[in-house]
Amino acid sequence: MADPVFLITGASSGIGAATARHASQAGYRLVLAARSTDRLEALAEELGGSERAIAVTCDVTDFAAQEAMVAATLDAFGRLDVAFANAGFGAKRGFLEGDPEQWRAMVLTNVLGAAYTIRATIPALKDSVGHLLLTSSVAGRRALSGSLYGATKHAVTAMAESVRQDLNDTGVRVTSIEPGMTDTPFFDDRPSNALESDDIARAVLFAVQQPPHVDVNEILIRPVSQPI
Numbered sequence: 001m002a003d004p005v006f007l008i009t010g011a012s013s014g015i016g017a018a019t020a021r022h023a024s025q026a027g028y029r030l031v032l033a034a035r036s037t038d039r040l041e042a043l044a045e046e047l048g049g050s051e052r053a054i055a056v057t058c059d060v061t062d063f064a065a066q067e068a069m070v071a072a073t074l075d076a077f078g079r080l081d082v083a084f085a086n087a088g089f090g091a092k093r094g095f096l097e098g099d100p101e102q103w104r105a106m107v108l109t110n111v112l113g114a115a116y117t118i119r120a121t122i123p124a125l126k127d128s129v130g131h132l133l134l135t136s137s138v139a140g141r142r143a144l145s146g147s148l149y150g151a152t153k154h155a156v157t158a159m160a161e162s163v164r165q166d167l168n169d170t171g172v173r174v175t176s177i178e179p180g181m182t183d184t185p186f187f188d189d190r191p192s193n194a195l196e197s198d199d200i201a202r203a204v205l206f207a208v209q210q211p212p213h214v215d216v217n218e219i220l221i222r223p224v225s226q227p228i
């Protein structure tokens with residue numbers, strides 16, 4: 001059988017890029033999606049070029065772009081085994097802080113973007129009896145003061161469980177990845193005493209490498225001593 005195919009949204013940076021590197025090491029062919037074409041192309045080249053990894057420019061808030069991403073996947077590799085809905089970003093905490101237009105973009109990206117990825121990838125994942133993962137957050141399991149971002153991640157946690165039930169009879173597995181503070185460009189001021197992207201990538205690979213009858217539904221992972 002040809003090597004399995006792993007699609008990642010938000011693959012141009014941070015957790016998504018680290019997961020791409022770990023998945024490549026594990027023998028997957030990669031589909032790397034985000035808006036930053038140059039960064040995706042550099043990563044695809046690093047991971048072995050077009051036989052092993054393709055770059056697909058995709059704004060996850062655009063459903064047609066997500067459908068085109070899946071079409072490009074099937075065109076290049078003929079199958080899709082793992083889809084990781086990981087694209088997302090945060091906003092300043094406090095309901096009187098930040099820009100309401102940025103809230104709009106964040107809600108559309110983190111919530112609708114993930115739903116669009118689910119919808120666009122389900123048919124191919126059913127065909128391969130594959131695996132769907134979504135990046136939620138510790139903020140999707142605990143309410144944080146003044147955090148609309150946390151509300152978007154609670155929606156992602158709920159979506160992971162609702163799609164798990166929806167796909168229950170298909171054999172497709174569903175995992176919610178719930179990172180604590182992780183040192184990535186997500187933060188303008190990079191945190192210390194945080195997890196590394198590689199720590200989250202290992203958790204993702206742990207979930208996908210279980211035997212087919214094992215469905216790891218949630219992984220909540222904090223750096224030691226994160227209080228909330």
Ligand SMILES: NC(=O)c1ccc[n+]([C@@H]2O[C@H](COP(=O)([O-])OP(=O)(O)OC[C@H]3O[C@@H](n4cnc5c(N)ncnc54)[C@H](OP(=O)(O)O)[C@@H]3O)[C@@H](O)[C@H]2O)c1
Pocket residue numbers: 009010011012013014015016033034035036037058059060061086087088089090109113135136137138178179180181182183184185186187
């Ligand atoms: N870092 C943390 O502490 C932490 C903790 C819990 C959860 N998370 C979640 O982890 C995920 C990855 O974040 P990260 O920490 O790795 O941050 P990051 O390095 O900033 O990566 C975010 C990724 O999302 C992509 N993205 C943003 N908007 C997009 C859009 N509209 N369409 C397509 N791609 C888009 C970005 O690519 P382009 O800009 O190229 O499009 C980038 O590849 C996010 O869902 C985040 O909420 C992060």
